[in-house]
Amino acid sequence: MHLEAEQVLKKAKRRMRRETKILLLGSGDSGKTTIMKQMRLITHSAFTYGELEAYRQLVFANLVTGMRALVECLPDVGMPIDRIPDIWAAYQEIEKAPDIKEGQPFPEEYLPHFKLLWAHPTIQRGILICRQFAIPDNVPYFYESLDRLFAPSYQPTHQDLVHVRARTTGIVETVFQIPNDLSRITLPDPNAIPIPAQSRHTRLQTKVQPAGPNHEDSNVPSMETTSRTTTAVGGDSATLEDARKALLKWQSSEMQEVRFVDVGGQKSQRRKWIHCFQDVTAILFLVALSGYDQCIIEEKTTNQMSDAMSIWGNICTMEWFKNCHFILFLNKEDLFSEKLESSPIRRYFPDYSGGSTDVEAAKDYFKRRFLRIAQKGTHQLLQECESSTRPNKTDNTFLSKRTVYPHFTTAVDISLIQRVMESVSHIILQSALQEADIL
Ligand SMILES: Nc1nc2c(ncn2[C@@H]2O[C@H](COP(=O)(O)OP(=O)(O)OP(=O)(O)O)[C@@H](O)[C@H]2O)c(=O)[nH]1
Ligand SMILES: [Mg+2]
Structure with missing residues (x-):
């Protein structure tokens, strides 16, 4: 087989075997599970009677x-x-x-x-x-x-459903079939009552734990998926043309299969995160913007925003994620805008120099802080990787160009999340294609 064809095919196979996996990380209460719920609503993956109850x-x-x-x-x-x-x-x-x-x-x-x-x-x-x-x-x-x-x-x-709160314990994985053009989906009416799924018609197998006496500590509901589809490309006799065609077909297929992994963000849950660090395509990190003047639920002495900055700093220096896309959701923008006037940022972050009621300046301040942390983390990781003397040293090209994609979000607003997720899936698809060298 032509050498070039062989290489393209190899990359394509590798890429397609690797399902897209988005790992949601962030402190407790930052909105991770809310994003998962919105994805279920956007993709019309119905909730079962048990979940709704x-x-x-x-x-x-x-x-x-x-x-x-x-x-x-x-x-x-x-x-x-x-x-x-x-x-x-x-x-x-x-x-x-x-x-x-x-x-x-x-x-x-x-x-x-x-x-x-x-x-x-x-x-x-x-x-x-x-x-x-x-x-x-x-x-x-x-x-x-x-x-x-x-x-x-x-x-x-x-x-x-998107406002109800149960902290996540453990790890909840859901596979969504996401149309390439998310914006074309008709969204459900937020004020309508969802129709429960007939379990034999839904591809999501759901496991609902009964709501125990202490609901706040229960993880209701939790979701697991059973079915997976794999996309095979070519055989040994495939030519460069076959490989290109297969990739283009994949690009133009109407659906992408994306695995979303939701974890518990409270301190007691974080030691479990490492179990889902493998094969991650993108990190979706959530920060509650409105947490700048609040403590975390676990500790009255820890500020929510500082906690988020510290986790973010760690994630950005992890070798596990050196080839991952980084998407940052600066969430709870609605609550942030509402409280700004009565709770000056400078009281908690003295170096903030914008106007105390200037929402745009305030948003920009936190965005810049998170981007700076990411830049520092990437630089540190790059240095570590390059100075590594390990025999199986890996390529650092992706890391050296790593970009963080920030978005201001209000996770309880379904149409906004639809627009943001459209742009997120576009980034991931584009880069998958670039990786496979067909653009
Ligand atoms: N008003 C408003 N509420 C939000 C927003 N995002 C999330 N919430 C609410 O914040 C609460 C916590 O959201 P979750 O999605 O459960 O937070 P989490 O990150 O999954 O928390 P853990 O499971 O403990 O890690 C829920 O009651 C949500 O409805 C937002 O942008 N605006
Ligand atoms: Mg959660």
């Missing part, structure tokens, strides 16, 4: 745990509620609320307690003042819809 039960649990998180922080800001008899009594009642059982509507006797608490000026003020603590972001979203949630026929809407 687990999410419905979680909404109620989120109401209780959200209020508890807030009430427990109030003494720290000098606003304890145990001396305010009516709301203290209401709080005591909701604390006793049992978990919701399968098919059981939210118990109506608790509705007045939730309403009383939410309407009280101390709680309203508390939610603004306690922002430096890790109060769940979905508290206002769900509390503002109490009547809707307590309707006996309530089922979560698509938008409720």
Whole structure:
């Protein structure tokens, strides 16, 4: 066979054997699982009845745990509620609320307690003042819809699904069939109620753990995939033309198979990350922009943004990822813009020199900080790789040109995520083709 054909074919085979794998990393609460949920909604990979029911039960649990998180922080800001008899009594009642059982509507006797608490000026003020603590972001979203949630026929809407919170424990992998032109997909209506999948019609096999007594600690639901398709190219007798044709077919095929790997971002979960470091095509790193003035849920003394910067710095220097694309989602832009005015960045990051209400300058500041960390990390890794005396030293061309692709995102906004993911999949496809030398 012609030498050139042989080389192209070899690269093509290698490339196609390697499924695209996107690893989502970032601190706890940065929005990784929310992106996974949005990908399921965008690609119309339906949720099973069991998953939807687990999410419905979680909404109620989120109401209780959200209020508890807030009430427990109030003494720290000098606003304890145990001396305010009516709301203290209401709080005591909701604390006793049992978990919701399968098919059981939210118990109506608790509705007045939730309403009383939410309407009280101390709680309203508390939610603004306690922002430096890790109060769940979905508290206002769900509390503002109490009547809707307590309707006996309530089922979560698509938008409720992306707001509901369960921390991830372990590793959750999902394979999506992503059309090359994501922008052409018609998105589901965020306010519509999803139709459960008939499990025999869905290619995603889902495993739903029952929502236990402590929902916040349960990983509901978790997803696993069973089926995989492989794309074979040519045989030994293939020519250069065959190889080119196979690659072009792959390029023009309507679907890409992409494996998304979601991990738990809280400190106790991070030691598990290494189990999914192999064969990664792209790192999708999420940062909660709105976390600049908040602590992480695990530790009141650690700032969320500083925690994210430190993980990012480590990831950028890892040899595991020297041939990976780096995509950075500066997430929770909606919450970031809302809080900027009342919580000056300079209080937490003294070197910030932009205007205290200038959202664009503030976004740009964090973007530059993350890009600088990446640049430093890449430089350090490159030096280490080049000075390595190992016999099986590998090529550093990709690393020396490594680019980080930053995006400002609001993970709960499906149309925005559709646009961003369209650009992400374009980057990955383009580079796959360049790698296979056919452009
Ligand atoms: N308003 C708003 N809420 C968001 C955004 N992104 C995520 N959230 C909410 O933030 C909470 C945490 O999101 P998750 O996706 O569970 O975070 P995670 O990174 O998977 O967290 P771990 O599993 O603990 O690592 C959820 O309630 C989401 O609805 C955003 O851009 N804006
Ligand atoms: Mg998660």
